[in-house]
Amino acid sequence: GEHKRGKDFGFFPASPQTPLQQWGEEVEDGVIYSIVLQRVRKERLSKDDHGTPECSFVQYRTCKRRVLRAATLPRLVDWLVTANAEGDLDYMSSFLATYQAFATPVQVLELLLPPLGPDNPRGWEHPIERGKGRSRLHLSSGCRKVLHVLEFWLQHHPEDFWEPPKHPSLQKVLHFLYQSAPDSQACALAEELLQAHKEGEKEEHRRGTAEAVGSYEEALALLSFPVDEVAEQLTLIDADLFRAVRPFHCLGCVWSQRVKKENQHVSPSVRATVAQFNAVTSCVIASVLGDLTLRTAQRAHLLEKWIAIAQRCRALRNFSSLHAILSALQSNSIYRLKRTWAAVNSSIFRKLSQIFSEDNNHLNCREILLQVKKKELYKELAQSRHSAPTIPYLGTFLTDLIMLDTALPDFVEGNLINFEKRRKEGAILSQIQQLQESCKGYNICPNPSFHVAFHHQQQLSEEQSYRISRVIEPPADSCPSSPKLYRSLTKRFSSGRIIWEGCANWVGGQTGNGCCKHVEVITHNLSPASFCPPSPVKNLPVSQPRTRPPVALPLPSSTSTERGTESRIIRVSMNSEHGSGNCYRSIVITSQDRTTAVVQRALQKHNLEGDSPQSYQLLQLLGDGRSNGVIAKLLIPDNANAFYAMKPTDLHDFLLCPKKGGTSSPG
Structure with missing residues (x-):
């Protein structure tokens, strides 16, 4: 039959460059390329007199592309200039998002910018015109590519050039641009950024010397404000903090360093979001x-009002405060109030709580974020509008990044920088940046009275809150017979595990709980004899315990948490007299690992390299006996294969304890 001409619908375009398969590798001096086959859409064929394509098919051709997999720093910077021409289209964004894991801005600029002579900068031709008092240069192809890199860098990562008071890296860029391309867009961006940084210094000084607004006597009760007002003001605070997060601070290799005493000021932009959550x-x-x-x-009634505030936060797409409110309502000191919960209409609470269910690695929360992004993408395409503002729960991204940092090495054969790892990290950081950009869409006016009330709110320690809870409803009346939903949702609190990692002595001097690239999580000592269910009041928050590597992470196929595979990721916490705090570290074990080797790697992760593995025993934490404060433990024998000796569970949690009297565990 006659074949009708088709149409090309712009809303659902076929991907013009979709990798079909890995073809092989190319190895050069200081660099390894992966060779992939990609399909590339051919140019549209000639049209007839009515402007309709003669052919109704969309045609593709297959071509080979080089994708940089690993290299030395100089070769990485060289590829930064040529990657787009080679078809490695996501390289620039991935590199600029993650390079500070292995280099400094000064090092990259030294390699990127060609040296400039007094008369004729190398690689740049002589001036051919003059205008507005500045030379206008005819730029070679290579130099235009350098300008493109600088323009992208200045536009998407301006925080890299924040080095008060003199901002030397930005001054170096300006010096280069003034001599080579003073009329370029990159030069205009650099000048604007320098001015913005100078104004930012003045603003920081004003904030540092400003008196606190209001006083304790003037502070109103927080819940005296309407539900919408509370949710909107929390959203305004969260949006400002989230937009101020430097994506680089979320990287696992950066965020995980904060537990060391000498790194208490690492990742301040992420710490600020943790403090607000708490x-x-x-x-x-x-x-x-x-x-x-x-x-x-x-x-x-107070519980119902907080549930209503949480519901409004959900409507505002503020998943950070939503999670914080739900975490508080699920804490043991509140969850155990059986009679109070019996008087609450908890249907909305149940629905909201499912968003952060730990099932399938918080799949519900991830799908909601993805759904929001997709819907707003189509709305933007159709109406040319910005995406609706969304504040994510940052702990989800931090957890993904820390697991990725644990699973993949920083260097590969020949001591080359593993850029495949950085691409995966860059993809996650790109999602954070997109959500940060969306937060510009909030239009909420600050309410100074609310901020005074919020910052003067009464504070209760973890011990105080639990004691008060027992006074309100004595233990005999509040045995753990509350609805099953609450028990399952508060599992992480009653076990003392929270994914947000924090540094002891940071918030209120309490041991922090937390994670988030991005991580080790601070835990509480759990002893059947002296069990006191924790609440998140003074602990660093975060996402719930991970049951498997992040769904969004394309981890190597050899890494899995399922029984019967070659390797899996476990979490090992310490129970010792050392001052490093009780925190867990993620490590990868394989089917070849003996218990002693696992213990040795765990000690290294906890900065206890000098301790002998024979002085410790490895215990697997089992069961769900958290309702009575008892957690079963399985001793892994010293001479066993730890991979096969461990019991299959959803959570691979272990405890490393010093042996009593230095004796060996039974074999």
């Missing part, structure tokens, strides 16, 4: 438990 959970717990004179119905 402040919200603290406010929720204190507002519910702070007044012992409240009747059950009155306390239930």
